[in-house]
Amino acid sequence: MKQTLLDRLIADRAAKRPVALITALEGGAQALIYPQGPSLGDGFAAPIEHAARQALADDQSGPIETEQGTVFIHVHNPPQRLVVVGAVHITQALAEIAALAGYGVTIIDPRRAFAQSARFPNITVSTAWPDDALRALKPDSHTAIVTLTHDPKIDDPALEVALKSEAFYIGSLGSTRTHAKRLQRLYDKGFTERDTARIHGPVGLDIGALSPAEIAISIIAEITKIRRALPSTKDQAA
Amino acid sequence: MTTEMEDILGTAANWRANGRQVALATVVTTWGSSPRPVGSQLVVDDKGAFLGSVSGGCIEGAVIEVAKDVMKSGTPKTLEFGVSNEQAWEVGLACGGKVRVFVERVE
Numbered sequence: 001m002k003q004t005l006l007d008r009l010i011a012d013r014a015a016k017r018p019v020a021l022i023t024a025l026e027g028g029a030q031a032l033i034y035p036q037g038p039s040l041g042d043g044f045a046a047p048i049e050h051a052a053r054q055a056l057a058d059d060q061s062g063p064i065e066t067e068q069g070t071v072f073i074h075v076h077n078p079p080q081r082l083v084v085v086g087a088v089h090i091t092q093a094l095a096e097i098a099a100l101a102g103y104g105v106t107i108i109d110p111r112r113a114f115a116q117s118a119r120f121p122n123i124t125v126s127t128a129w130p131d132d133a134l135r136a137l138k139p140d141s142h143t144a145i146v147t148l149t150h151d152p153k154i155d156d157p158a159l160e161v162a163l164k165s166e167a168f169y170i171g172s173l174g175s176t177r178t179h180a181k182r183l184q185r186l187y188d189k190g191f192t193e194r195d196t197a198r199i200h201g202p203v204g205l206d207i208g209a210l211s212p213a214e215i216a217i218s219i220i221a222e223i224t225k226i227r228r229a230l231p232s233t234k235d236q237a238a
Numbered sequence: 239m240t241t242e243m244e245d246i247l248g249t250a251a252n253w254r255a256n257g258r259q260v261a262l263a264t265v266v267t268t269w270g271s272s273p274r275p276v277g278s279q280l281v282v283d284d285k286g287a288f289l290g291s292v293s294g295g296c297i298e299g300a301v302i303e304v305a306k307d308v309m310k311s312g313t314p315k316t317l318e319f320g321v322s323n324e325q326a327w328e329v330g331l332a333c334g335g336k337v338r339v340f341v342e343r344v345e
Contacts, residue, residue: 001262002345003254010247025266028314028342061277063266063338070316072266072340074277076243102243 005030005041009076016078016104020052026069044068059142079104080227083137085130085158086148087114090173093216094146095123101220103144108133110154131157134165144169144223146203150178156185163195169226171203171219200226243279246290250281250344259284260344261305265292265337269320272335284309292339293319305341314342 005021009032012019020033022044031041033052048071051064055073063072082098084091087109095105099122107125109115115127126133130147139145145162147155150173162170163186174182179201186196204218205225246262253260263280265272273294280298282288282305292301297319308315320336 001250001342003251006247006251006254006344010244010251013244013247023264023340023342025314025316025340070266072264074264 001030002041005032008032008040013076013078018056018075018077020056021074021076022048022052023072023074024068024070025063025072029068044071077142081106081137081139081143082223083108083134083139083143083145084148085109085134085146085155086150086173087111087116087119087125088148090148090212090215090219092119093213094148094219095120097213097216097220098223099123101224106137108158109149129157130154131161134158134161139165139167141166141168143167144171144227146171146173146219146223148173148203150174152182152185156182159186159199160189160191163191163198168230169200169223170198171200171222173203173215174201176202246279246281249289253281253283254344259309261309261341262344263292263301263305263339263341266316266340267338268335269337270335272337274337282306293337297337297339301339301341308341308343312343312345314340316340 009021018035021030022033023030029042031039031044033039033049035053035056039049045068048066052073055061055075056077059075059077061073061075063070080103082103082105084094085108087107091107095107098105105123107120107123108130110127110129112127115125117125145167147158149155155172159172172182183196200222204215205221207218209215209218250260250262261282265274265276265278268276274292278292280288280290280292280301282302284306286302288302291298304315304317317339
């Protein structure tokens with residue numbers, strides 16, 4: 001790979017610009033293909049560039065057979081996102097583990113005593129009200145949302161936005177009893193049982209987790225399980 | 239905190255900037271129960287220092303040897319690994335899967 005292409009690829013990833021690196025396995029010709037706009041690097045036939053754009057849309061890397069031989073399409077889409085509502089102790093562990101697993105992490109907590117950036121080095125922390133903050137983040141089908149305050153004033157507004165989004169995972173901390181009360185409040189707001197069935201509560205896989213770090217592991221394990229069950233993300237490396 | 243891919247691409251750029259010879263290996267196809275998915279990468283320098291993986295540790299040694307040749311010649315190579323015969327055992331995959339790995343020099 002030419003250094004110029006490598007530097008550009010690193011810059012694109014840092015700027016969260018979707019890009020596909022295509023490589024002719026015979027000869028090693030390479031180019032960067034963007035969803036829109038001009039490509040960079042060596043020239044490839046139009047159908048190959050088209051296939052690369054399709055791969056970007058499908059979020060699916062892989063080889064294709066062409067008249068120029070085998071071409072490998074390496075999709076570099078922005079990372080899956082994890083939005084955590086509640087800058088609590090569990091969040092400190094969850095933010096680190098999630099970043100390690102390749103997620104772009106954002107924390108929302110309007111309580112400034114919790115949302116101190118010193119508690120969350122290198123992580124984006126918003127102190128806006130959860131529904132406004134979450135709406136501004138435009139959660140999509142590549143986003144997981146977890147609420148951890150178990151304070152209805154903070155969690156519920158976030159859940160209401162989450163349930164109206166295409167987030168692939170919604171999880172909410174709280175015992176079975178807490179969760180039942182939460183569901184009732186959401187029904188009162190007009191959400192149906194089918195809507196609220198998307199919420200994983202109590203949050204996380206049942207692995208007997210006790211400490212904040214263990215609970216964080218159970219949450220990221222459950223998110224992983226759901227994400228990898230989705231056809232579009234099955235075979236993608238982080 | 240950076241993700242695995244940022245680490246590997248960033249390391250490739252850093253090592254190159256420090257004047258080291260560098261190669262990148264990328265999993266381009268998998269069959270069966272291969273341990274690392276398509277797109278997984280490994281960066282290696284001329285001394286054999288490496289970061290990342292293209293398998294569960296089964297073929298990294300062989301990939302690094304080929305990568306050293308690729309660094310010298312500049313000609314990229316595509317390698318296939320899998321347990322298909324006796325000879326392949328040494329650099330085969332214990333899991334029984336098959337992978338195709340593309341090795342290229344960072345210019």
